[in-house]
Amino acid sequence: MRNRFADTFYELGKADPRLCVVVADISPAGSIAKFRNEFPRRFVNTGVSEQIMIGMTAGMAQRGLKPFAYTIATFTLYRPFEMVRDDLCYQNLPVTVVGIGGGVTYSTLGATHHAQEDVAIASAIPNLSVVAPCDPSEVEAATRWCAAQDQGPVYLRLGKAGEPDLSKAALDPWVFGKVRRLREGRDVCILSYGPIMKRAFALAERFEASGKSAAIVSVHTLKPLDREGLARILQTYAHVVVIEECAPNGSLAMRVKELAWDTDVTCRIDAFTLKDAFIHCYGSHDDILDAHGLGVSELTARLGLQ
Amino acid sequence: MDATIATLRRNSLDVAAARRRCLGYRRRILDISQQVGALHIAPAFSCTEITDILYNNLMRRETDGGYRDVFLMSKGHGCMIQYVILEEQGVLSRSDLDAYCKPNGRLGAHPDYETPGIAASTGSLGHGLGMATGQAYAEKLKNSDVLIYCVLSDGEFQEGSTWEAMMMAANLKLDNLIAFMDFNDFGGLERMSDGHPAFYPLVPKAESFGWEAVEVDGHDEAAMHEAVMARRGGRPMLLVCRTVKGKGISFMENVPIWHYRSPNKEEYIQGLKELASAPL
Numbered sequence: 001m002r003n004r005f006a007d008t009f010y011e012l013g014k015a016d017p018r019l020c021v022v023v024a025d026i027s028p029a030g031s032i033a034k035f036r037n038e039f040p041r042r043f044v045n046t047g048v049s050e051q052i053m054i055g056m057t058a059g060m061a062q063r064g065l066k067p068f069a070y071t072i073a074t075f076t077l078y079r080p081f082e083m084v085r086d087d088l089c090y091q092n093l094p095v096t097v098v099g100i101g102g103g104v105t106y107s108t109l110g111a112t113h114h115a116q117e118d119v120a121i122a123s124a125i126p127n128l129s130v131v132a133p134c135d136p137s138e139v140e141a142a143t144r145w146c147a148a149q150d151q152g153p154v155y156l157r158l159g160k161a162g163e164p165d166l167s168k169a170a171l172d173p174w175v176f177g178k179v180r181r182l183r184e185g186r187d188v189c190i191l192s193y194g195p196i197m198k199r200a201f202a203l204a205e206r207f208e209a210s211g212k213s214a215a216i217v218s219v220h221t222l223k224p225l226d227r228e229g230l231a232r233i234l235q236t237y238a239h240v241v242v243i244e245e246c247a248p249n250g251s252l253a254m255r256v257k258e259l260a261w262d263t264d265v266t267c268r269i270d271a272f273t274l275k276d277a278f279i280h281c282y283g284s285h286d287d288i289l290d291a292h293g294l295g296v297s298e299l300t301a302r303l304g305l306q
Numbered sequence: 307m308d309a310t311i312a313t314l315r316r317n318s319l320d321v322a323a324a325r326r327r328c329l330g331y332r333r334r335i336l337d338i339s340q341q342v343g344a345l346h347i348a349p350a351f352s353c354t355e356i357t358d359i360l361y362n363n364l365m366r367r368e369t370d371g372g373y374r375d376v377f378l379m380s381k382g383h384g385c386m387i388q389y390v391i392l393e394e395q396g397v398l399s400r401s402d403l404d405a406y407c408k409p410n411g412r413l414g415a416h417p418d419y420e421t422p423g424i425a426a427s428t429g430s431l432g433h434g435l436g437m438a439t440g441q442a443y444a445e446k447l448k449n450s451d452v453l454i455y456c457v458l459s460d461g462e463f464q465e466g467s468t469w470e471a472m473m474m475a476a477n478l479k480l481d482n483l484i485a486f487m488d489f490n491d492f493g494g495l496e497r498m499s500d501g502h503p504a505f506y507p508l509v510p511k512a513e514s515f516g517w518e519a520v521e522v523d524g525h526d527e528a529a530m531h532e533a534v535m536a537r538r539g540g541r542p543m544l545l546v547c548r549t550v551k552g553k554g555i556s557f558m559e560n561v562p563i564w565h566y567r568s569p570n571k572e573e574y575i576q577g578l579k580e581l582a583s584a585p586l
């Protein structure tokens with residue numbers, strides 16, 4: 001994801017001189033390093049100083065530029081939180097705040113590096129759009145949209161590197177603010193976003209194995225939420241499953257259940273989120289998801305599947 | 307003489323023993339690097355002597371053998387050196403280190419407050435000095451003579467929060483707070499002196515914030531020892547310790563990729579060779 005973001009940004013940056021990137025002492029992936037060499041003045045490294053990273057992007061946007069702030073998710077969003085809220089969101093400036101390693105991607109680095117509530121927190125701020133692509137090709141589409149838009153600030157939440165392409169067979173194009181069908185199915189619909197999408201695919205296989213046809217939908221835009229598209233899904237399917245890499249409070253799961261209540265639907269909803277807890281253990285990304293109770297076998301059991 | 311300074315007087319330092327210990331720690335960290343995909347080696351080698359002198363010389367112990375003074379690793383990503391010293395001291399076990407970053411282990415790439423020997427959860431840079439200020443103030447309120455030692459990276463001095471703590475610790479005249487800056491002139495990305503020249507000078511900055519400050523060689527334990535012993539007191543002290551990121555392994559010294567990368571087999575063997583032939 002990181003590399004596809006960098007490639008796309010480089011290509012767009014060559015064409016649009018307003019695009020800049022401000023990082024806080026993070027080594028820029030692949031093509032961003034190329035961007036830095038070719039356009040050294042449009043690449044700023046503030047050092048280990050995230051508040052000025054966000055503050056500067058606000059000022060640059062106020063004077064007509066299109067800056068992207070870029071570092072590890074916890075340090076783009078949490079560390080300079082009030083700068084994001086007041087400088088970017090209150091003033092509604094078209095700045096893209098890129099968080100790499102969203103969710104618990106940085107598994108061995110511990111809770112200081114786990115952006116386990118990033119989507120919930122970002123979604124709570126007025127004016128901030130929240131986009132969480134599930135694979136490199138969604139990253140590319142989202143990056144293009146971020147660079148072209150000037151409606152306001154965006155939190156663009158990425159994984160790290162090496163994510164598989166999951167949306168190759170998608171039935172819909174990527175459109176900001178619209179849910180996107182990645183796979184067709186009749187009996188169950190699985191909603192997910194971000195790198196944990198790989199587990200949505202694993203669950204779909206388990207459903208198929210027990211004779212149920214499962215659709216998968218990428219809810220890549222968490223804010224504004226596609227309430228219409230989601231309401232249609234809740235009306236169409238007898239069973240909806242949400243799986244996401246976010247703490248429960250303020251999660252997609254919570255909002256889907258709220259929508260179900262608002263629209264009087266009675267389908268079965270199973271929601272699987274991260275725990276509302278700091279996990280004091282380590283290992284791979286998969287190990288941490290398992291520790292949060294999101295192991296595929298555990299979920300299969302909770303869903304009553306074989 | 308101020309009571310806190312008087313309690314600093316300690317047995318004089320055995321420099322040769324310290325060198326041997328530090329070689330052993332670097333070797334142990336190289337060994338551990340072969341069991342996980344990535345760990346912050348160069349950041350740990352940068353503050354090996356700083357961490358050693360604190361644990362093995364400056365920090366006082368209680369009669370039961372536990373430490374009386376506090377060690378707070380603000381540059382959390384350097385914790386590997388702290389782990390291997392805590393292992394040697396018997397605070398952590400060999401099996402703790404064997405399970406480093408593994409699903410059933412309790413040691414991750416950053417220190418976690420629940421773990422024995424760990425004074426605070428760090429890893430996000432620029433939090434340590436604030437917590438150390440609070441700890442030092444608490445000891446004052448308790449009328450204790452406990453000293454709070456805090457190890458920070460130079461990168462952390464780019465965070466505004468560190469300077470808020472600098473100001474507050476000086477306001478509170480916390481003479482029981484001694485901070486060591488691991489000044490290797492590197493962040494994760496580039497040399498500070500190239501990218502951020504206004505970062506300098508350091509000692510006058512700290513002094514103008516009301517601290518006693520002195521620059522020393524951060525790989526020379528005798529120099530650090532002397533600097534702490536010569537402390538005037540009455541306010542917090544900062545040692546700006548000149549260091550080399552990756553110190554001890556030629557191909558790691560001042561090479562940014564070693565911030566977060568484990569050596570492969572060949573590099574590992576080469577590293578061990580260099581340590582074996584290092585002068586004592």
Ligand SMILES: Cc1ncc(C[n+]2csc(CCOP(=O)(O)OP(=O)(O)O)c2C)c(N)n1
Pocket residue numbers: 024025026048050072075079348349352381383384429430431432459460461462488490492493494551565
């Ligand atoms: C608030 C925060 N921002 C960014 C990072 C990511 N990060 C980890 S280490 C590092 C920089 C390393 O340089 P320095 O802090 O000087 O430490 P050292 O050179 O001693 O390794 C960065 C930016 C972080 N851990 N915390």
